[in-house]
Amino acid sequence: MKSPYLVILSLLACICTALSPNGSTIIKVGLLLYYIDGVYDWSDAIESIYLRIDQMNRENTSLIHPDAKIVPTLLNNHGQTKELIIDTLQMTQLEEIFIIGTGGSSKSIIASLILQNYNIPMCCGASTNPTLARKDLYPNFFRTIPNDNDATLSLAEYIVSNGWFKIATLNSDDDYGNGEISTFLTFAEQMNITILSRQIFETNIDYNGAVSIAKQILSSQARIVIYFGNALQYQTIVDASTKVGVYGEGFVWIGTDGLNGMVPTPSIAGTTFLFPLERDDGPVADQFDAYWKQNRLNVLNPAANLSQVNSTSSFGYFFSSCVDLMALGMDALVKANGNNVTKLALGELNSQMKVPSAFQFPDFETTTGKVVLDQNGERKGDYGIYNFQADLSFPMVSKWSNGREIQYMPYVYPGGTLVKPADAIDPTTVADYLRIVGDPLGITTVCIGILGFLMSIATIALTVVNRGKSIIKSSDINSGLVMQLCILVSWLNFGLMVNIPSKSMCTSDSFLLPITFSIYYGMMFIKNYRLYVLFTKIYQRKMFSNHMTIAVGVGISIPIIVLSLIWNFVDAPKPAVLSEGSGLYAWSCSSSSVSFQATMVSVISVYCAALLLLNLFIAFKTRNIPSKFNETKMISVSIYNSVLICLFAIATLSAPGINYRLKAAIKIIAVFCVLFFNLLSSFTYKVYLCWLDDEKGTSKGSASSKTGGSVNNDGVKKKSRDKSKVLDDAVVLMKKVGFWSEAKSRVIVAETPELVTFCNYQKLRLEDKEGVAFGAGIVWKLKGIKVFRTESLSKNHRKYIVDGDSFTITYLDTETASAWDSYFLIWTRTKNNASIATTSLKSTEN
Incomplete structure (x- = not known):
């Protein structure tokens, strides 16, 4: 049962309101809302209804009849469905002719089902369930809030x-x-x-x-x-x-x-x-707001102490609009019945209060704007x-x-931007690329390119300046400069890696790195092959000249040039945005046909890989050819480095799931390491030695001599070798202890008591014992040697410590070993000022 105190409270509200000077005919209106501490939405809505009714009563704004007074009655159901049913039935006993409520859609459905049996219309400012629009189920229900x-x-x-x-x-x-x-x-x-x-x-x-x-x-x-x-x-x-x-x-x-x-x-x-x-921008809402502020503390309503605001808030305007529509609908009904407001008050006109026709007005302003109901009592609302x-x-x-x-004002979108985004990703606006400003990877790329470019220019300039010195003069300076130019141009590739690519950048990218790579390693192969022929072949009548080395080296790159031209002529790469998956994009250069581009890239890559493998092979074959400052070994290290870096780059770039920035970083590191080590090992180091010559005199690495050969600017020519039979006791097996060394058959030639030469030994024919000394040799020159020590390993094995190098020699027999022990005995006693010269038929530069 409903608490008797609440009924008494409602009756007292009616009595107090009846004391108002305006009107004497009571129009009973029931409120099926509730208020709970902390639930301010409905307390504010209740206050809005009471204040709007009081405004109509006091300011003679009643649209019903001058003698009419609207009296609200609130039964608090505390949000409980059971209490709501009891309250709704009680409203019918209190002879309420109009009901405003409830809070939720499910509760409005229950109330509507009960009230329709008593022809009592119901308006709501909160329930939005579309089901309530069905007039076959809820013929007495309408609302001021859109569903x-x-x-x-x-x-x-x-x-x-x-x-x-x-x-x-x-x-x-x-x-x-x-x-x-x-x-x-x-x-x-x-x-x-x-x-x-x-x-x-x-x-x-x-x-x-x-x-x-x-x-x-x-x-x-x-x-x-x-x-x-x-x-x-x-x-x-x-x-x-x-x-x-x-x-x-x-x-x-x-x-x-x-x-x-x-x-x-x-x-x-x-x-x-x-x-x-909720709120209209017109004068009705303005007047209501002003009335709210002035009278909210003077109007008796059950939820007055719970309201938390000084102006109507959530749902308040919607519920107060129910009062507006109710009043206007009742006013039209009274006028249609001879202005008999008493019949309205007694509920005799309820059967004529059809929903929605009795409350449909095309141009009527309420506190929440124009509420135009459709045939189902639904409002086409405005939205903030x-x-x-x-x-x-x-x-x-x-x-x-x-x-x-x-x-009214600009939108602020996520991220703080004021620009309205598109409905789908525009790849050209979100695609990633390396930037020169504010991008650490892009800035690093540009700095590496500039630094490498300047380093190459300085190396080329110093090479030209020192071209008259023995270190530079003894080498093929022309081919060396061409190779340095290839490195110089390759540094420009770092500039093509930053910013959004253009068509010209894409064209340059398809030519630049492959061509410079093929020219450089083409010439590297020919120069090393020339060394290989010079020092490992006995009957070689013809040798590449310096000019031929350049021509053949450049000629090796012709297939790459042809392939690049075909690629650009048939389907040139153009700037394109490629998807990386997961909504990520990146700028790249791509042909319109993916399969064609893949074919061209594959063919060019295979050719360059084959060229690199040839260099790897020839570097391995020439690694033990002695030359000034171990230059051939440095070249070998450079090629090994290039192979390893390329293998690493190919393996990582081919792995699935590698994003754009990681690919760019790998490419930058790989290209930088290859160019830097090539420049350092083949050219910059020689310029450094030239500087040492100027600062400290002749450096250790610059000492050289020639044995059995001559050199001119047109190429390398061998003198005819001595084909006399080599004495058996002169043939030894010599090994320099070190990672790159291997055992070699050599001929010992004691030219003077202070000079011993070890030349490579090779038989002319396998079926006889004739042989010659050929190719490069190692010279021990007593004068200047700082450390010379002999250790006996076995009867015919000796270990010689010459300065910082260690050599092991296997003699043919014990007698020969003893004879040479006697020869080197004086060396161990007279060691002074170390100088080990590595000699060859040609002082080589590669």
Whole structure:
């Protein structure tokens, strides 16, 4: 049973209101709302109804009759369904002729089902369930707030008006979220809106679950995200989406009325949500606001002490508009019945209060604007579009009214941008590339290119300046300069790696690195091959000249030049944006035919790989040819380095899942290491030795001599070798201890007591013992040697320590070993000022 105190309170309210000077005919209006401590929405709505009724009564604004006085009666059901049923039945006993309420849709359904049996119309300013629009089920119900279908339709219209036709949706897995998305999908199909991703989340979703959903949206490439859910889950989803990269610049996040009342935070700045427009901009609302501020403390209402605001707030205007429509409808009914307001008060006209016809007015202003009901008692509403700001405010930036937007201030989108994003990713605007400003990798790339370019220019200049010195003069300076120019031009490739590529940059990229690579390693191969022929072949009548070395080296690159020309003539690479998956893009150069480009790249790569392998082979074959400052070994190290780096780069760049920046970093490191080590080992070091010559006199590495050969600028020529039989006791097996050394058969020639030469030994024919000394030799020159020590390893094995080098020699027999021990005995006694000269038929530079 209803508490008798509440009934007494309601009756006292009626008596107090009746003492008002305006009107004596009581028009009873029931309120099926509730108030609970902490639930301010309904307490403010209750206060709005009481104040609006009091305003009509006191200011002679009653639209019913000058003698009429509207008297509200509130029965608090405390939000309980059972109490609501009791209160609704009690309203019929209290002879209420009109009911305003309730708070939720489910409660309005119950009240409407009861009241329709007594011909009592009911208006609501909060229930939005579309089911209540069915007049076959709820013939006495109408509302001043748009239903969910209208809100969803307006949302769809708003999306289309902005040119967004590709979206992602997020909805909570509850009655609200599922109902909203179901209706929206219907309108979306009618308006040709494509759903790129539809995600459903539990109401208790955690951060990890939100991250998973955000990744799904990211992979769909959607930029417009529509949220159908409540504020409770939204913060978690936004935090996860920000981490994934879905919430930020280039995205739009729009929520429904479920976000109303959300506490603003900096992280949700940029979110937009639609909410039915409560307050009208006209004079009716202004007058009501002024009356509210002046009289809210003077008007007796049960929820007065619970209201938290000084002006009407959430749902207040909607419920006060119910009072407006009720009054205007009753006024028309009274006038149609001879101005007999008594019949109205007694409920005799209730049968004529048809919904919605009795309350349909085409041009009537209420506190919430024009409320024009359709044939189902539904309002086509206006919507405020609210935008969360970084300063924690959420102003109404525009209004959606009758299918069009009225904008008041600029939107702020996620990421703080004012530019309206497109509905799908525009690859040209979001594609990644290396930037010169504000990009550490781009800045590093440019610096490496500039530094390498300047280093190459300095090396070329110093090479030309020192061209008259023995270190430079004894080498093939022309081919060396050509190879240095290849390195110089290759540094320009770092400039092609930054900024958005242009067509000319793409063309240059397809030529630059492959051609310089092929010319450099083509000439490297020919120079090393010339050394190989010179020092390992006995009967070689013809040798490459310096000019031929350049010609053949450049000629090796002709296939690469032809392939690059074919590529650019048939389907030239152009600037293009390539997808990396997961909504990520990057600028690149690409032909229109992917298969054609893959074929050309593969053929060019295979040719360059074959050229590099040839250099690897010839470097291995010539690694033990002695030359000034171990130059051949440095060249070998450079080629080994290039092979290893290329293998690493190819393996990593071919791996799946490598993003654009990692690929760029690998390419930068690989090209830099190859160019730097080539420049350092083949050219810069010689310039450094020239500087040592100037500073400290002749360096250790510059000492050289020739044995059995001559050199001129046109090439290398061998003298005829002595083909006399080599004595058996002169043939030894010698090995220099070190990583790059191997055992070699050599001929010992003691030219003077202070000079011993070890020359390579090779038989002319396998079936005889004739042989010659040929190629490069190692010379031990007593004069200047700092350390010379002999160690006996066995009867015919000796170990010789010559300065910092260690050599092991295997003699043919013990007698020969003893004879040479006697020869070197004086050396160990007279060691002085070390100098080990590595000699060859030619002082080589490679």
